Amino acid sequence: MLRLEKLTKTYRTGDKALNAVNLTVPKGQVMALIGPSGAGKSTLIRCINRLVEPTSGKVFLDQDDITGLSASGLRRMRRQMGMIFQEYALVERLTVMENVLSGRLGYVGFWRSFTRRYPQADVDEAFRLLDRVGLLEMADKRADELSGGQRQRVGIARALIQDPKVLLVDEPTASLDPKTSRQIMRLICELCAERELAAIINIHDVALAQMFVQRVIGLQKGVVQFDGKPDALTPEVLTKIYGEEDWKETTRSAEEAAE
Numbered sequence: 727m728l729r730l731e732k733l734t735k736t737y738r739t740g741d742k743a744l745n746a747v748n749l750t751v752p753k754g755q756v757m758a759l760i761g762p763s764g765a766g767k768s769t770l771i772r773c774i775n776r777l778v779e780p781t782s783g784k785v786f787l788d789q790d791d792i793t794g795l796s797a798s799g800l801r802r803m804r805r806q807m808g809m810i811f812q813e814y815a816l817v818e819r820l821t822v823m824e825n826v827l828s829g830r831l832g833y834v835g836f837w838r839s840f841t842r843r844y845p846q847a848d849v850d851e852a853f854r855l856l857d858r859v860g861l862l863e864m865a866d867k868r869a870d871e872l873s874g875g876q877r878q879r880v881g882i883a884r885a886l887i888q889d890p891k892v893l894l895v896d897e898p899t900a901s902l903d904p905k906t907s908r909q910i911m912r913l914i915c916e917l918c919a920e921r922e923l924a925a926i927i928n929i930h931d932v933a934l935a936q937m938f939v940q941r942v943i944g945l946q947k948g949v950v951q952f953d954g955k956p957d958a959l960t961p962e963v964l965t966k967i968y969g970e971e972d973w974k975e976t977t978r979s980a981e982e983a984a985e
């Protein structure tokens with residue numbers, strides 16, 4: 727379980743990106759984070775694993791207070807938080823297999839990580855994960871030979887080989903076509919269900935979020951404006967989060983969502 731208590735971030739420029747956000751994401755729940763540009767979505771995701779240092783407030787993963795950890799404690803804790811990025815963040819000249827195995831770098835000792843020699847159990851698990859994300863045949867290909875959708879599948883396998891408790895996902899489909907976007911969202915949600923993983927997905931595409939997640943959080947100016955089920959995202963709620971617009975074509979009705 728992930729719990730945020732009054733999480734606040736004020737950047738040095740004075741921008742208050744998060745304002746006392748309280749949030750609990752139970753084990754196995756996939757939650758979409760929506761909101762206009764500048765609402766604080768990326769900041770929220772990055773404050774959880776302290777890529778951005780919160781100004782105040784606390785983040786708990788199960789019983790552990792992440793905000794109170796020393797540098798070495800934080801390194802260990804980050805193993806439990808898998809991250810998936812919009813631009814995949816793969817090492818282009820390495821193979822698919824090597825990219826997936828790099829998710830184990832937080833676990834193996836210095837010498838193994840330096841020489842990139844991984845235990846056989848890690849290699850076996852990497853093959854299993856590549857099979858699960860549909861890339862077994864691509865294990866020896868270089869990352870720069872893959873399509874965007876295939877790259878994101880590598881990014882997903884790399885996050886999962888960490889054996890995380892929570893997935894932090896930052897705009898996973900922003901660089902993908904609509905069909906591939908659905909496939910990637912479906913895959914992330916299926917994997918979270920299989921592994922009882924909590925996930926927070928920062929996503930701009932409201933309709934896509936509605937199709938796949940169980941819960942949506944709407945952020946606006948660093949404050950939670952909406953917390954509920956996807957089919958409760960009415961045009962009125964979207965106006966509250968994003969401002970005045972014709973939302974009828976954006977949202978899916980409850981009946982459609984149930985299909």
Ligand SMILES: Nc1ncnc2c1ncn2[C@@H]1O[C@H](COP(=O)(O)OP(=O)(O)OP(=O)(O)O)[C@@H](O)[C@H]1O
Nearest residue numbers: 737738739741743762763764765766767768769770
């Ligand atoms: N490194 C930084 N230094 C100063 N201000 C920042 C920094 N990063 C973000 N901000 C500010 O914090 C606020 C929230 O930004 P953030 O990137 O978290 O929003 P977002 O909802 O992810 O936006 P987008 O959807 O455009 O990615 C904005 O006002 C932004 O200008």
